Amino acid sequence: MAILVQFAIGLIFGLGLIVSGMSNPAKVLNFLDVGGIPRGTWDASLAFVMAGAVAVTFVGFSRVLKLARPVFADRFYIPTRRDIDPNIITGPAIFGIGWGLGGFCPGPALTALGFGSASAFIFVVAMCAGMVLARFIAQLTSSTRIVAPTDPLET
C-alpha cells in the first residue's frame, strides 16, 4: 500500500513537471538566460513553478508536521544540519553548472525519460554515475577521519 501511494505521489510530481513546462530543457535554459532579457527571449515561467511549488509546500508542511507521525512511517525524517560547510556551496555550484549545460535537473531528467528521449537516457545514466561517484568519494574521505559525517545526503 505504501509503495503504491509513493508511486502515485511520484506520478503527481511528474505531472507537475510536465504541466509546468520544466520537463522541457529549452524552457529551463531560456529562464536561466538573463542575456535574453534585453533580447526579449527570456522565459520567466520557471519563477512561477517555484512560486507555486513553494507556496503549496510551505502551507502543507506547516500543517503536516504538526501531526504526531506520518501515515506509513515511524517519524518524520527532516534534515537537521544548520551549518554552512564548504560542501553546501561547492556542491550546488557544480550542480548549477551541469544544470546550465543541459537544462536538466534530476526530476525533469527522469520525467524526460518517459518522453522516450534517447538524449534524456544518456543524461540520466551520466547523472547516476555522478551521484554514485560523489557518494563514493565522500565515504573515502570520511573513513580517514575519526569522527565520520559520512553521507553528504544526510542533510
Place this chain on the structure above:
Amino acid sequence: MVATPFTPIASLLGGALIGLSAVLLMWTAGRIAGVSGIVARLFPPYEDRQFAGRLAFAAGLVIAPILVRLVTGSLPAQTIAAATPLLIVAGLLTGFGAVWGSGCTSGHGVCGLSRLSVRSLVATITFMATGVATVFAMRHWS
C-alpha cells in the same frame, strides 16, 4: 536556441502539483521529496530499507508522461539541444553536484525553502547563480 512561450498559469499550476506531491510524501512517508536524494539512494551503499518506496516514486516520475500521452493523445514540446558529449558532462556534473551539496532543485529549492532552511537558501542561490552564469557563457561568449 529555441524560443519558448511564457506560460505563467500552467507553470504556477504545475508548480502547485509539485508542491502537492512534496506535501503528500511528507504526510505519508515522512520524507523530503528531494529527487537527487531519492535517485542516489537507489544505488549502494544502502543505509535503510526504503528502496522499494524510492523506486516507486522514481517510477512515477518516469511513467507520468506515458500516462499523459495515453490520456490526452499527445505530449508538450520537449527540445534537448545539447549533443551527446555535452549531455554526458552535464549529467555527471548535475549528479555529482546534487549529491555533494545534499540536494537539488526539489530538495533544496522546493522543500528546503519551504522549511525556511538557511542551508537550502544558500544552496538555491548558489545553483541559480552558477546556472545563470553557465548559460550566459554558453550563449553569449562566442
